[in-house]
Amino acid sequence: MDIASRLLGTPGVQKVPSPKLDLFINKKFLSAEECAALIERIDAKRRPSTVSDDMGDKYFRTSETCDLSWDDPVAIALDDKIAGFMGMDAALGEPLQGQRYAVGQEFKAHTDYFEVNGPDYVKYCSETGQRTWTAMIYLNTPEAGGATRFKVIDKIVQPEEGKLLMWNNLRADGSGNVATLHHAMKVRAGYKYVITKWYRQRPWPRPAAG
Numbered sequence: 001m002d003i004a005s006r007l008l009g010t011p012g013v014q015k016v017p018s019p020k021l022d023l024f025i026n027k028k029f030l031s032a033e034e035c036a037a038l039i040e041r042i043d044a045k046r047r048p049s050t051v052s053d054d055m056g057d058k059y060f061r062t063s064e065t066c067d068l069s070w071d072d073p074v075a076i077a078l079d080d081k082i083a084g085f086m087g088m089d090a091a092l093g094e095p096l097q098g099q100r101y102a103v104g105q106e107f108k109a110h111t112d113y114f115e116v117n118g119p120d121y122v123k124y125c126s127e128t129g130q131r132t133w134t135a136m137i138y139l140n141t142p143e144a145g146g147a148t149r150f151k152v153i154d155k156i157v158q159p160e161e162g163k164l165l166m167w168n169n170l171r172a173d174g175s176g177n178v179a180t181l182h183h184a185m186k187v188r189a190g191y192k193y194v195i196t197k198w199y200r201q202r203p204w205p206r207p208a209a210g
């Protein structure tokens with residue numbers, strides 16, 4: 001069964017009503033304890049975020065980021081949990097990425113797939129293919145701000161501790177779906193912590209075990 005059909009039939013999963021994209025929400029995907037363990041890791045490893053193409057705007061993604069280690073048991077457990085829930089092959093996943101946004105920080109409107117004719121396509125996609133699905137989890141409920149806005153479909157998702165979002169970045173023909181355009185809006189008070197997981201068309205290379 002494909003991922004979207006499976007999620008449609010999964011208890012506790014809501015589909016955001018739009019004919020333009022497959023966007024699903026599962027509240028309380030993670031417990032407070034699971035979220036706290038991940039926040040601890042993000043705080044231990046975070047550094048200023050980068051983007052593949054900031055379109056000349058150095059304020060495009062102002063959060064701090066970290067990749068979680070493949071050999072961290074907390075990351076391994078989360079990886080399995082997300083893939084199992086979605087019915088996704090875990091081998092297709094990039095490393096889990098954590099982010100922290102402080103007051104005023106944001107990630108401006110962007111798509112997670114790469115532009116086929118853009119400068120990054122060959123560099124980022126020749127081995128593993130395009131990004132397919134995104135899974136994103138809010139690890140806390142910021143005091144104010146920090147919503148994720150899907151502007152094309154006019155949907156604003158409020159950040160809430162443990163809430164999982166999942167969407168398909170591609171159309172049925174494999175091209176990028178512009179309706180996935182999303183903006184991580186500025187945090188107005190407190191912090192916002194998230195985990196992002198991107199899946200590819202082909203397996204992502206992992207370090208050899210041991």
Ligand SMILES: O=C(O)CCC(=O)C(=O)O
Pocket residue numbers: 099107112136146147148182183184185194196
């Ligand atoms: O923090 C958010 O709300 C969205 C994060 C995001 O879009 C990303 O990391 O690609």
Ligand SMILES: [Fe+2]
Pocket residue numbers: 110111112182
């Ligand atoms: Fe994104």
